[in-house]
Amino acid sequence: MKGFLEDANYSIGLLDEGATLADVIDNCIYEHTQTGKRAFYVGDLGKLVKKNTQWQNVMAPIKPFYPVKCNSTPGVLEILGTLGIGFACSNKSEMVLVQDLGISPENIIYTNPCKQASQIKYAAKTGINIMTCDSDIELKKIARSHPNAKLLLHIATEDITADEEMNMKFGTTLKNCRHLMECAKEFGIQIVGVKFHISSTCKDLQTYIHAISDARCVFDMAEEFGFKMNILDIGGGFTGSELQLEEVHHVIRPLLDVYFPEESGVNVIAEPGCYYVSSAFTLAVNIIAKKTECDKLLPSGVEQTRDDEPVFTYYINDGVYGSFASKLSEKLNPTPEVHKKYKEDEPLFTSSLWGPSCDELDQIVENCLLPELSVGDWLIFANMGSGTLGEQSTFNDYQRPLIYYMMSFSDWDEMQDAGITSDTLMKNFFFVPSCIQLGSEDRFSTAA
């Protein structure tokens, strides 16, 4: 594999036997407490390797194409590239990132439903041919900018319980697929497959049954038009839980065997994003300000706050204009853990958590029970790997959290045994003989 991000300057701490994620967090907090208390992530890259093994065990031969927008940090992309999975890119910057990693164009798909013509031209120039399409306007734009494009028709699903807005906006009807095929014939564009996406919050796995049989209809329709289709993209929506993966597999496998058997030559692919990265990253944030009930100015005539009003309001140094951006579009309930030790019988108070922007949208947790905390205390959020990591935010002088990558020695050993390695990846590892040195290792961190 070609060298990736030669100058990205990141390192992966290889932990001595017995050292844990909690030790890494403790030591980073110890160091940060001396040096300005900046928020930071710890990314356990061993988890990505484990997720991939789980994927291969349960879902093979469905090939994963990781959506780069989920987390485009260098450690994640390099590990996933080394694991040999493909990438789904939504813009030119993402394509450049994975191309710099040495990923070949056949392993990259361009999945933005609303592509910029200049970026389609970039894909054409660099041989990225497979892209999704769900409207005739998009199809004509692609035909003009990339005559060799190979389209996956993005069909809508019935996932209205979960991702209503997403489904209203993206994905087309079966009826319109016929129209798109007519257009493709007229413009000389190839159609090579179908894509759908069912979000992880969809409660009804029957949705997969309808989506896969709809996909079969589109394949049949394509035959009438003389298109040779050979890709079915079942999208993302895998939470990361092994149980959910097995449940989805249990529903889709018999259908795939009937509608897209191996001898049909159809390659089934997927776009698992959260699945790979969510649980791998833990965020540590610092309390920068605190307000109590007494600090609140009550409206005239009101003498007491309501019972469900938070007793304490804490402001932390990361918020919706940073790591909690998905709070703005999804119903998320991040759960904070208090880092410092406190007694089991210590009283708990209704508390709310806010980001540093002083903006009314910047609420992270409306209501949770916490012991009384002080400015300077740390809170920990697990499962923070999917969202804004790798994207830039410029709001309010926001200081991006640092990232500390780590891997346990046993995960590293497993990776070696499985022959998963590359010279450039290997040179980023450094052995951490004792956890005490983790936070002080200069090479160890990179900004999110």
Ligand SMILES: Cc1ncc(COP(=O)(O)O)c(C=O)c1O
């Ligand atoms: C519209 C859309 N959103 C999100 C994703 C990624 O989903 P997740 O991170 O839940 O796997 C995909 C992948 O197909 C997608 O098509």
